[in-house]
Each structure stands twice: as C-alpha cells, then as structure tokens.
Amino acid sequence: MSTNIVPAHAGPSGEKIRSDLVVRYEPGEAALAVRMTSKVAYLYGEAIEAAARRVAAAFGVTTGTLVVEDFGALEWVILARVETCLRRAGFGAEPVLPAPAPGGATPRVRERLRRSRLYVPGNQPKLMLSAGLYGADGIILDLEDSVPPAEKDAARILVRNALAAMDFGSSERMVRINQGELGAADLEAIAPHNVHTILLPKVERPEQVERTAAKLRELAGHDTPFLMPILESPLGIRNAYEIAAADPSVVALTLGLEDLSAELGAPRTPEAWESFLARQTTVYAARAAGVQPIASVFSDVRDSAGLEAYVRRERGLGFDGVGCIHPRQIPVVHRAMAPSEAELTRARRIVEAAREARERGLGAVAVGSKMVDPPVVAQAERTVRLAVAAGMLEE
Amino acid sequence: MFGLELYGMPSMIDRWLIRAAPDGTILATGAGARLRVGRENQMTARTLVRNAAGRLVPAEVNGAEQTPFAGVGGHRPSGRKAGPKIATCLDYPADGDKRAGSLRVALERVGLSDGMVVSTHHHLRNGDAVANMVFDTAADMGVRDLMWFPSASFPVHANQIRHLESGVIHHIEGSMNGPLGDYCTAGKMRGMGVLRSHGGRWQAIQDGEVHIDVAVIAAPTADPFGNANALDGPAACGLLGFALADSIYAEKVIVVTDNLVPFPCLPWQIQGNNVDAVVEVPSIGDPAKIVSGTTRVTESxxxxxxxxxxxxxxxxxxxxxxxxxxxxxxxxxxxxxxxxxxxxxxxxxxxxxxxxxxxxxxxxxxxxxxxxxxxxxxxxxxxxxxxxxxxxxxxxxxxxxxxxxxxxxxxxxxxxxxxxxxxxxxxxxxxxxxxxxxxxxxxxxxxxxxxxxxxxxxxxxxxxxxxxxxxxxxxxxxxxxxxxxxxxxxxxxxxxxxxxxxxxxxxxxxxxxxxxxxxxxxxxxxxxxGVPQTPPSTQDPVAVVKWVDGTVLDTVWRIEG
CATH class of the missing domain: 3.40.1080.10 (Glutaconate Coenzyme A-transferase)
Structure with missing residues (x-):
C-alpha cells in the first residue's frame, strides 16, 4: 500500500476561513512530523495536534509530514479533515469517530411535523454548528448540489462526523445523498450514525427507492432510516405514486423545481404555472400513498413577504412543508403553515365532537346537525397539531 | 533600579515626571507631590496589590499613585474639581478671529512642548485625519515625550506607532486596538496604557487625574471664533460630545475644520469662548469612513x-x-x-x-x-x-x-x-x-x-x-x-x-x-x-483598566512574542 502514497491536501481554500482546517500530507522517510499553526493555538494547540496524530496513528501513518493550518475548527472537523487528507494520500483504515453528543441519540419518528427543513451545505462546518438551534422541523446535511464534485469525499466524511458529534436538538436529522455510485458510498458512510431520513435526489422509477431501501436494510438492519424521494424530472412526476408507494420506509415525497423546469423547457416564473401539474401530482401521489407531500424551497432569502405568500399557496395545494435555505426563513414558514383562526375553531369543534363520540361509544361523529367523516376528523386533528406547534394553542 | 529597568529608558521617565514642574500649571493639582510619589514609586513600580475584585493591579501607574478598585460604589473622591488656568479676553483678538495659518502655527501659538498631554477625539472614527496630523506636526517640530489622550483610537491611528518608536509620543491613555493594541500588549510602549470608559475619561479630567495641556478638536463645521458643531460639512458626524470636556478643562484648545463658516456657527456644541486657535485644513477626514451611508443589519x-x-x-x-x-x-x-x-x-x-x-x-x-x-x-x-x-x-x-x-x-x-x-x-x-x-x-x-x-x-x-x-x-x-x-x-x-x-x-x-x-x-x-489550555501570560503590567470612579479594576499583562 505504501508504494501508492502521494502528497495530498484537504480543507477549504480562499481567504477568511473560519471554524475549519486546512491540512496537507507530504510523504517522507523520517518519522511523522506534525506542523501545526492555529489562531487558537494558545487554547487548543495541544488538542489540535493530538487529534491529528490520533487519526494518523489509526491510519498507520508513521512517516512524512502533516501540515495543519487551523482556523478554529472543532474536534470533529479536525478529525474529518485529517482523515480526508490521509485517504486522498492513499491510506485507508476505519475512521476515528468523534465523541458522541449527549443529545445526538434522538429517536426517528415516522409521523411528525415536517413544515420546514433547513438545507446546510455538507462541506461547510461553520454553518452546521448552530443549525439545530433554529427550531427547524428538519436539518438536511446536503451532500448533493451544494458540494462541488471534487469535495464529495470530504463532505461525506464531514457529514458523517457531524451526525456522530452534533446535537441537532428537536430537528429531524436528514441527509441528502448523491445520485448513483456516489450516493451508494454516501449511504454506507452515514447509515450507522442515527440519520433519521435520507433524501434521494432525482428519483424517476420506484426501483431506485426499492434498491436504496434494500441497501439500507443491509447496512442498518431493520431499524432503517426513512426515505424522502425527490422528483426532479417529468418522468419522476409521471411515476410519482409508484415512487411514493415503493417501500414502507418512504415517509414523504418532495420535488425539485430547478431541474424539472429545465427538462420541461419551461422557465420558472413567480406564478409557477409551469410547475402546477407537477406540484399537484406530488400532493395527490403522496396522499394516495399515505406519505407527506413536501414542497420545494423559496430561494430569495431577503423576501419574507414573498416567502409567506409562497408557503400559503403551497399549503393551499395540500403540501405539509417547504424547504428552507436560511434559518431566518423558518419562523416565516411556521407562521404561514399555521392554520387560520377560522380553520382552527372549526377543527377544534370537530376534534371535540370526535372525542365525545368516542367517549359515548358512538360510531358516527356529528358537529351540530352535520355528520363528519373520519378523514375530516384526521385532518382536523392535524390542524390542531399544527396550531399547537405554531404556539396558537396549549397542548 | 528595579522599576526603571522594567519600564526602560530612565531618562524618559524622569522627563515625563518632571515635565509639569516648569510650567507650573500642574502644580496646582499637586504635581509636586505626585512627582515625589512617582520617584519613590519607581522603586516599587512592580508593586502589585490585590483589589476588591481580587485582581492584581499596579500600585502606581506612570508615576502616579493609584487607588485600587474598592467595590462598586466603594470609592468617593473628595476635593475640588480641576480646571485650567484663569484666562483673560485681553489675550485674544477683539474681533474674534482666532485663525492660525496652519496646525503648526497653532501648536506653536499654544506652546506645545516636551512631555505635554495632547488630546484628540474619535467622532470621525476610522476616517479621522486630525490625530495623525497633530503627531506628524509635533514630530516636525521636534517635540518629544507627549502623552496622547484620545477619547478612542482606531486602526487609522496605527500611524502613531512610528511616533511611539521615535519618542514623539511617550505613551497612550485611551483605547488601543489592532496594531496599537498589539504594540502595547507586547510591552513596547514606554509608559503604561490606561484604559478608561467614556464616563471615566470625563471623571479623570474633572478630578485632575489627567490634565490636558493641548486639546485638538476635529470640527466638521466651525467659525473663526472657535464655535463648532458636527451637523454640516463633508465630515458631518452628528455631534462632538467626546470633545466637550477637553474644550472646558484643557489648558489650550485648537479647533481644526474643513468647513469654516462665518461667525456665528449655529448651533455650537463646542463654545468658541473656550478655544485658543482655529485652523482650516483641506480635509479633516474621509467621510466614507466616518458615517456609513446606510446602516446594514447583520445577516448572521x-x-x-x-x-x-x-x-x-x-x-x-x-x-x-x-x-x-x-x-x-x-x-x-x-x-x-x-x-x-x-x-x-x-x-x-x-x-x-x-x-x-x-x-x-x-x-x-x-x-x-x-x-x-x-x-x-x-x-x-x-x-x-x-x-x-x-x-x-x-x-x-x-x-x-x-x-x-x-x-x-x-x-x-x-x-x-x-x-x-x-x-x-x-x-x-x-x-x-x-x-x-x-x-x-x-x-x-x-x-x-x-x-x-x-x-x-x-x-x-x-x-x-x-x-x-x-x-x-x-x-x-x-x-x-x-x-x-x-x-x-x-x-x-x-x-x-x-x-x-x-x-x-x-x-x-x-x-x-x-x-x-x-x-x-x-x-x-x-x-x-473542548476544555481549553491555560494561555501563557507574564507578570509585567502593560496597561490598566480603570473603573468608572477612577480606581484600578484590572491589569493587562505583557504577552511574550
């Protein structure tokens, strides 16, 4: 193996690097040297060098030089960057995983609110540090579009370590993997680290979902993560129901409008008529399969009025949530996803009536003189849950 | 001697301590006593005492005996407020025109000399050109061992490092950031830095802890009598409140402006009746760095x-x-x-x-x-x-x-x-x-x-x-x-x-x-x-932090390397 060792480096480039680390490995004959510089050396110099040496030892690196340039990276970031560098240099071994966060072992829950999901680029540790604080229903560590091709390996290792080391609070722990072989490698790396839900990009046929689910069962046993297929092409929309119903691990169905409109040859407009059928189809397919329909992102971070209108419109189509690309979008989304006072009043009446009917052992639920069917009761209960989550109602 | 070795260049310290004596003005606030105290204390310049907050602080700073922090509300100074010498209108032009042809002429007119305390102000922020102008001019005049008493300093004032190096400035009593902060923390300044709050600066001026010899006030608008405000002109910055104490309590006051208007400059925040000389210059600062066109909210x-x-x-x-x-x-x-x-x-x-x-x-x-x-x-x-x-x-x-x-x-x-x-x-x-x-x-x-x-x-x-x-x-x-x-x-x-x-x-x-x-x-x-290491530090004080009442709250220590 040591015949194939080459010089390598890992970590971000450019000015103003923060909370990250750049590392270079130079092969050599002499015993391993670690040259470390850091703006926090006076507080963590020893810890940084020790972390680098720990990875080197695990990878059997006994010679050459590691040049570590630190910009205030946390330990799990240091471990990831050094591992990436050594793998690129040609070494291989089981990874050195960071110590688990006390709050990281949250259980995955099938039926939960998925109003907001915050995308975090998979190769930018700085943006992960506080991601769990904003109350998003889900955090998506993204390995796909936000990571350039040359950094896919680095992001995979970093996201794996983030899953191991970070507490994302009450947010659902989600990862968007890549398509094809990259995606398979992504799955292998992240599956053992309490990922709750995996987003599958550009799903066009149910077999893609089945294959992924089978692979996950192989990797993680019966307690597999949930799946959320993303429809991003006319073919995917055409097969929406089959995809949503392909495997019991699917919990939600969503769509990506950028790629879709490109394939359609219909540029995106604010009115979004070009994607109307796709969005409606997604809602119908998801509801038919008993999973949650989730809408796409709204990309103008500064336009909170536009975001609010967008969320109300998508909610009106039947969607249960939308994607967010900045934490400041989360409260706006939650506000816009909340039911109106009139909806809530009606829903509470129905829920109350259903409870009374249950208590009295009646089969049929009546509100006033009108009979109410079970799906209406279920929807009313969902409305009340949304109202509780939005702080409109005490538990 | 112990203390002199610590702070270096004994001749400078002597000059610094003695500087008030020939002038006589400081004697009114007890400079004679301070001088003796200072000399005695050079023997014990490294004497550190533990204050009420449990912090080790120097017993003496730049030749002046200090009161260690005595707890919040624990110090009540007494005596009379300090003030400048009595002036007379007979010494000033009856027509009110106090213009001087240049900053140098003005500084010569007010008698800038070795060892004086010179104050400037930070209302022009990082756009300020006047403080640098003052010390560049002082250097041209061959003046040495000044104490710079800014209401705050900004990165633009790194210019003063060369004047500290050459001996024009002895030390700074005011905020030091960036390169000036590094210079002070590395122990390169001859005297000790003294950091005060905005209120503490007024307190120190009023109770005589610091007596300003020459205040130079950058004024966005002024008239030839010395009335000044900051509401108009290319460097308009709103107000001049940081310079107000200096205008009242300094021995000599120079107003520098790039927007001279005919008397009366209305309204006046700085009163011309306190001003010795008015200097017109092409620019007192870079407007782009004084106020922002629009304030932007953080996106973090x-x-x-x-x-x-x-x-x-x-x-x-x-x-x-x-x-x-x-x-x-x-x-x-x-x-x-x-x-x-x-x-x-x-x-x-x-x-x-x-x-x-x-x-x-x-x-x-x-x-x-x-x-x-x-x-x-x-x-x-x-x-x-x-x-x-x-x-x-x-x-x-x-x-x-x-x-x-x-x-x-x-x-x-x-x-x-x-x-x-x-x-x-x-x-x-x-x-x-x-x-x-x-x-x-x-x-x-x-x-x-x-x-x-x-x-x-x-x-x-x-x-x-x-x-x-x-x-x-x-x-x-x-x-x-x-x-x-x-x-x-x-x-x-x-x-x-x-x-x-x-x-x-x-x-x-x-x-x-x-x-x-x-x-x-x-x-x-x-x-x-991760639990951090203990960062290295020394036992050599390079600056002190004053509490709002003038007592010494804590010490900034020299850092190696």
Missing part, C-alpha cells in the same frame, strides 16, 4: 437569534413597558435587537419615553413612528442619524457628562431600563471583559460599556463561542465590568440570568424562552469546544 443567523431572544426577553419580563427606556448601539447584534424590539413594541402597543444612541436610521424611524419619545444621542452612525439630529428637536446631542460622568449629580445611564451590550468574554460569575481577547491581547476600547452597566437591566448579547474560543469562561481574562452589574447573558444557545436577579428569574417562569444556568452553558461549551 446566530446574531439575529441572539438579538431576537434578547428582545423577547425584554417583552416577556415586562422590562419593555409603556414609557420604558433603552440603550442600543449600532453593533451588529444590538442593532438587530432594536429592530426586533420595534416589532414587539408595535405588537404590544407600547412606546419608549427615550432611547439612548448610537443612533442609526432604525432608531430615527422609531422616533418618527412615535415608538420613541426622544433620542439622547452619544454618537451618530449613519447619514439618517446626522440628518435627524440636524432637523428633529427630539433628537438631541449628549456628552459623556450628561450620560456617564461619575462626578455628575446623577447621569442618564442609570435612568435607562435596559442596556444591551457586547463583550469578548463573560464568566460564570457574570463578570464581563470587553477590552482583551482571550489570549490577553488588547482588542477593543471600553467605550461607554462600563458606564452603561448602570442601567436597571444590563444584558450582554454574545455568541457562546467564536471559532472554538469559548466566550463564557470560568474567569474573564481582563475584568472590565463586575458581575453584580451584569444581569443577563444572551447567547444563541440560551439565556442566563444572574442569580442576584431573583425578580427576573421569577418573571420568566412559564416562558418558553431558553433560560439556562450559566454553569450549564459553560459545561456545554466545554463539550463542544
């Missing part, structure tokens, strides 16, 4: 979260009530705080009786919307603020005298319901640091920070860590604000309430705000960041 999600939590805290505890008052600066987080507070005030239908600035367009908008009754402004950060001050009688200029002075018969800062401030560190006893980095390097001035702690509720808005460096620590590197005055610490990971404030702890019961014990926060940071 963490800072926005901290600001929002702080505003909600004020609303839910009832600190925000009709007729309340607040102080918020223009720093990223505190500005965002004011914006969140505005929304909550509107929603609750309450208005503030007054707000203390740093003003920005956001505060000006609140004034216009009726959400604030008056802005009592200490400095203006953008053009909307300057325009409002010029045009709206409810937007008034203040000074450290009205706002902060320990020797005043009361001051505004203690009448404020809530002040929100930043900090570099805060410890588990709620002590705050605002001047040094966690490695002990000088990073910021104190500004009005210490003075604002007098508010009924003081909140520090800080990230819990910055690039792995914990902000919440076991013990602050440099103590700037005693924990008994700091009520609430707001971080992105939760809000810690000082246990002394049982009323606030009661007020948040049942709230869904993330209230946390400060020790829990600290323990979480130790997990996230």
């Amino acid at each position: 999600p963490d800072r926005l979260r901290i600001a929002e939590l702080a505003a909600r805290f004020c609303a839910e505890t009832g600190i925000m009530h009709d007729g309340f008052s607040f102080q918020a600066g223009a720093g990223g987080t505190t500005l965002a705080f004011a914006i969140y507070l505005r929304d909550l005030m509107k929603a609750a239908g309450v208005a503030a009786s007054f707000a203390r600035g740093g003003s920005t367009k956001y505060m000006v908008e609140m004034l216009r919307e009726g959400l604030i009754g008056a802005i009592l402004d200490g400095q203006t950060f953008d053009l909307d603020g300057v325009a409002s001050m010029r045009e709206d009688p409810r937007h008034v200029d203040t000074s450290p005298f009205t706002s902060y002075n320990f020797h005043g018969k009361g001051y505004f800062a203690s009448m404020v319901d809530v002040a929100v401030l930043g900090a570099t560190q805060v410890d588990v006893d709620f002590n705050g640091n605002v001047v040094t980095h966690s490695d002990g390097r000088l990073l910021h001035g104190i500004g009005g920070w210490q003075n604002c702690l007098a508010a009924r509720n003081t909140m520090l808005l800080v990230p819990s860590f910055r690039d792995r460096i914990p902000v919440i620590v076991d013990e602050v590197t440099t103590l700037c604000g005693p924990g008994e005055l700091i009520d609430v610490v707001v971080t992105e990971r939760g809000i810690a309430i000082n246990p002394r404030r049982a009323d606030l702890l009661d007020a948040v019961k049942g709230s869904d705000l993330p209230i946390r014990d400060i020790h829990d926060l600290k323990a979480q940071l130790d997990r996230i960041c």
Whole structure:
C-alpha cells in the first residue's frame, strides 16, 4: 500500500476561513512530523495536534509530514479533515469517530411535523454548528448540489462526523445523498450514525427507492432510516405514486423545481404555472400513498413577504412543508403553515365532537346537525397539531 | 533600579515626571507631590496589590499613585474639581478671529512642548485625519515625550506607532486596538496604557487625574471664533460630545475644520469662548469612513437569534413597558435587537419615553413612528442619524457628562431600563471583559460599556463561542465590568440570568424562552469546544483598566512574542 502514497491536501481554500482546517500530507522517510499553526493555538494547540496524530496513528501513518493550518475548527472537523487528507494520500483504515453528543441519540419518528427543513451545505462546518438551534422541523446535511464534485469525499466524511458529534436538538436529522455510485458510498458512510431520513435526489422509477431501501436494510438492519424521494424530472412526476408507494420506509415525497423546469423547457416564473401539474401530482401521489407531500424551497432569502405568500399557496395545494435555505426563513414558514383562526375553531369543534363520540361509544361523529367523516376528523386533528406547534394553542 | 529597568529608558521617565514642574500649571493639582510619589514609586513600580475584585493591579501607574478598585460604589473622591488656568479676553483678538495659518502655527501659538498631554477625539472614527496630523506636526517640530489622550483610537491611528518608536509620543491613555493594541500588549510602549470608559475619561479630567495641556478638536463645521458643531460639512458626524470636556478643562484648545463658516456657527456644541486657535485644513477626514451611508443589519443567523431572544426577553419580563427606556448601539447584534424590539413594541402597543444612541436610521424611524419619545444621542452612525439630529428637536446631542460622568449629580445611564451590550468574554460569575481577547491581547476600547452597566437591566448579547474560543469562561481574562452589574447573558444557545436577579428569574417562569444556568452553558461549551489550555501570560503590567470612579479594576499583562 505504501508504494501508492502521494502528497495530498484537504480543507477549504480562499481567504477568511473560519471554524475549519486546512491540512496537507507530504510523504517522507523520517518519522511523522506534525506542523501545526492555529489562531487558537494558545487554547487548543495541544488538542489540535493530538487529534491529528490520533487519526494518523489509526491510519498507520508513521512517516512524512502533516501540515495543519487551523482556523478554529472543532474536534470533529479536525478529525474529518485529517482523515480526508490521509485517504486522498492513499491510506485507508476505519475512521476515528468523534465523541458522541449527549443529545445526538434522538429517536426517528415516522409521523411528525415536517413544515420546514433547513438545507446546510455538507462541506461547510461553520454553518452546521448552530443549525439545530433554529427550531427547524428538519436539518438536511446536503451532500448533493451544494458540494462541488471534487469535495464529495470530504463532505461525506464531514457529514458523517457531524451526525456522530452534533446535537441537532428537536430537528429531524436528514441527509441528502448523491445520485448513483456516489450516493451508494454516501449511504454506507452515514447509515450507522442515527440519520433519521435520507433524501434521494432525482428519483424517476420506484426501483431506485426499492434498491436504496434494500441497501439500507443491509447496512442498518431493520431499524432503517426513512426515505424522502425527490422528483426532479417529468418522468419522476409521471411515476410519482409508484415512487411514493415503493417501500414502507418512504415517509414523504418532495420535488425539485430547478431541474424539472429545465427538462420541461419551461422557465420558472413567480406564478409557477409551469410547475402546477407537477406540484399537484406530488400532493395527490403522496396522499394516495399515505406519505407527506413536501414542497420545494423559496430561494430569495431577503423576501419574507414573498416567502409567506409562497408557503400559503403551497399549503393551499395540500403540501405539509417547504424547504428552507436560511434559518431566518423558518419562523416565516411556521407562521404561514399555521392554520387560520377560522380553520382552527372549526377543527377544534370537530376534534371535540370526535372525542365525545368516542367517549359515548358512538360510531358516527356529528358537529351540530352535520355528520363528519373520519378523514375530516384526521385532518382536523392535524390542524390542531399544527396550531399547537405554531404556539396558537396549549397542548 | 528595579522599576526603571522594567519600564526602560530612565531618562524618559524622569522627563515625563518632571515635565509639569516648569510650567507650573500642574502644580496646582499637586504635581509636586505626585512627582515625589512617582520617584519613590519607581522603586516599587512592580508593586502589585490585590483589589476588591481580587485582581492584581499596579500600585502606581506612570508615576502616579493609584487607588485600587474598592467595590462598586466603594470609592468617593473628595476635593475640588480641576480646571485650567484663569484666562483673560485681553489675550485674544477683539474681533474674534482666532485663525492660525496652519496646525503648526497653532501648536506653536499654544506652546506645545516636551512631555505635554495632547488630546484628540474619535467622532470621525476610522476616517479621522486630525490625530495623525497633530503627531506628524509635533514630530516636525521636534517635540518629544507627549502623552496622547484620545477619547478612542482606531486602526487609522496605527500611524502613531512610528511616533511611539521615535519618542514623539511617550505613551497612550485611551483605547488601543489592532496594531496599537498589539504594540502595547507586547510591552513596547514606554509608559503604561490606561484604559478608561467614556464616563471615566470625563471623571479623570474633572478630578485632575489627567490634565490636558493641548486639546485638538476635529470640527466638521466651525467659525473663526472657535464655535463648532458636527451637523454640516463633508465630515458631518452628528455631534462632538467626546470633545466637550477637553474644550472646558484643557489648558489650550485648537479647533481644526474643513468647513469654516462665518461667525456665528449655529448651533455650537463646542463654545468658541473656550478655544485658543482655529485652523482650516483641506480635509479633516474621509467621510466614507466616518458615517456609513446606510446602516446594514447583520445577516448572521446566530446574531439575529441572539438579538431576537434578547428582545423577547425584554417583552416577556415586562422590562419593555409603556414609557420604558433603552440603550442600543449600532453593533451588529444590538442593532438587530432594536429592530426586533420595534416589532414587539408595535405588537404590544407600547412606546419608549427615550432611547439612548448610537443612533442609526432604525432608531430615527422609531422616533418618527412615535415608538420613541426622544433620542439622547452619544454618537451618530449613519447619514439618517446626522440628518435627524440636524432637523428633529427630539433628537438631541449628549456628552459623556450628561450620560456617564461619575462626578455628575446623577447621569442618564442609570435612568435607562435596559442596556444591551457586547463583550469578548463573560464568566460564570457574570463578570464581563470587553477590552482583551482571550489570549490577553488588547482588542477593543471600553467605550461607554462600563458606564452603561448602570442601567436597571444590563444584558450582554454574545455568541457562546467564536471559532472554538469559548466566550463564557470560568474567569474573564481582563475584568472590565463586575458581575453584580451584569444581569443577563444572551447567547444563541440560551439565556442566563444572574442569580442576584431573583425578580427576573421569577418573571420568566412559564416562558418558553431558553433560560439556562450559566454553569450549564459553560459545561456545554466545554463539550463542544473542548476544555481549553491555560494561555501563557507574564507578570509585567502593560496597561490598566480603570473603573468608572477612577480606581484600578484590572491589569493587562505583557504577552511574550
């Protein structure tokens, strides 16, 4: 193996690097040297060098030089960057995983609110540090579009370590993997680290979902993560129901409008008529399969009025949530996803009536003189849950 | 001798201590005694005493005996206020035209000489050209061993390093950041740095701790008599409050302007009756670096979260009530705080009786919307603020005298319901640091920070860590604000309430705000960041931090390398 060792480096480039680390490995004959510089050396110099040496030892690196340039990276970031560098240099071994966060072992829950999901680029540790604080229903560590091709390996290792080391609070722990072989490698790396839900990009046929689910069962046993297929092409929309119903691990169905409109040859407009059928189809397919329909992102971070209108419109189509690309979008989304006072009043009446009917052992639920069917009761209960989550109602 | 070896260049120290004697002016405030004390104390220059906060501080600084911090409210100076020599109008032109042909002519006219104390002011911020002009001119004149007494220094003033190196400047008593901070912390300055709050600077001038020989005031607008304001002209910055004490108490006062108007310059914040000479120059500073065209709110999600939590805290505890008052600066987080507070005030239908600035367009908008009754402004950060001050009688200029002075018969800062401030560190006893980095390097001035702690509720808005460096620590590197005055610490990971404030702890019961014990926060940071090593430090003092009453609160130590 040591015949194939080459010089390598890992970590971000450019000015103003923060909370990250750049590392270079130079092969050599002499015993391993670690040259470390850091703006926090006076507080963590020893810890940084020790972390680098720990990875080197695990990878059997006994010679050459590691040049570590630190910009205030946390330990799990240091471990990831050094591992990436050594793998690129040609070494291989089981990874050195960071110590688990006390709050990281949250259980995955099938039926939960998925109003907001915050995308975090998979190769930018700085943006992960506080991601769990904003109350998003889900955090998506993204390995796909936000990571350039040359950094896919680095992001995979970093996201794996983030899953191991970070507490994302009450947010659902989600990862968007890549398509094809990259995606398979992504799955292998992240599956053992309490990922709750995996987003599958550009799903066009149910077999893609089945294959992924089978692979996950192989990797993680019966307690597999949930799946959320993303429809991003006319073919995917055409097969929406089959995809949503392909495997019991699917919990939600969503769509990506950028790629879709490109394939359609219909540029995106604010009115979004070009994607109307796709969005409606997604809602119908998801509801038919008993999973949650989730809408796409709204990309103008500064336009909170536009975001609010967008969320109300998508909610009106039947969607249960939308994607967010900045934490400041989360409260706006939650506000816009909340039911109106009139909806809530009606829903509470129905829920109350259903409870009374249950208590009295009646089969049929009546509100006033009108009979109410079970799906209406279920929807009313969902409305009340949304109202509780939005702080409109005490538990 | 021990002390002389420590501070180097004994001849300079002698000159520094003796400099007041020939002039005679300082003798009125006891310079003779100080001189003897100084000489004696050179033997014990390294004598460190433990003050009431448990901090080791030098017993003597730059030849003057010091009073160690005696606890909040524990020091009551007595005696009479200091003042300049009696002047007579006979020495000034009857037609009121005090113009001098150049800054050099003016400095010669007021008798600038070796060892004097020269003051400048920071209302032009990083755009200031005047302080550099003063010391460049002093260097040309061959003057040495000046003490520079700025109300604050900015990166643009790194120019003064060469004057420190060449001996034109002996030492600085004022905030030192960036290159000047590094210079001082490395122990390269001949004298010791003295850091004071804005209020403490007024206190030191008024009780004679610092006697200014020559004050040079950069004035955006002035007349030939010396009346000056900051409302108009290319360098308009709003107000000149930081220079007000100097104009009253300095022996000699020079006004430098690039917008000379015929007498009378209206309104006058600096009164020409205190001014010796007026100098017209092509430019007193770079307007682009003085005020910003528009103030931009931070986009950092963490800072926005901290600001929002702080505003909600004020609303839910009832600190925000009709007729309340607040102080918020223009720093990223505190500005965002004011914006969140505005929304909550509107929603609750309450208005503030007054707000203390740093003003920005956001505060000006609140004034216009009726959400604030008056802005009592200490400095203006953008053009909307300057325009409002010029045009709206409810937007008034203040000074450290009205706002902060320990020797005043009361001051505004203690009448404020809530002040929100930043900090570099805060410890588990709620002590705050605002001047040094966690490695002990000088990073910021104190500004009005210490003075604002007098508010009924003081909140520090800080990230819990910055690039792995914990902000919440076991013990602050440099103590700037005693924990008994700091009520609430707001971080992105939760809000810690000082246990002394049982009323606030009661007020948040049942709230869904993330209230946390400060020790829990600290323990979480130790997990996230790792427990840090103890950074290296020395036992050589390079600067002291004064408390608002003139006592010595803490020491900044020399850092190796």
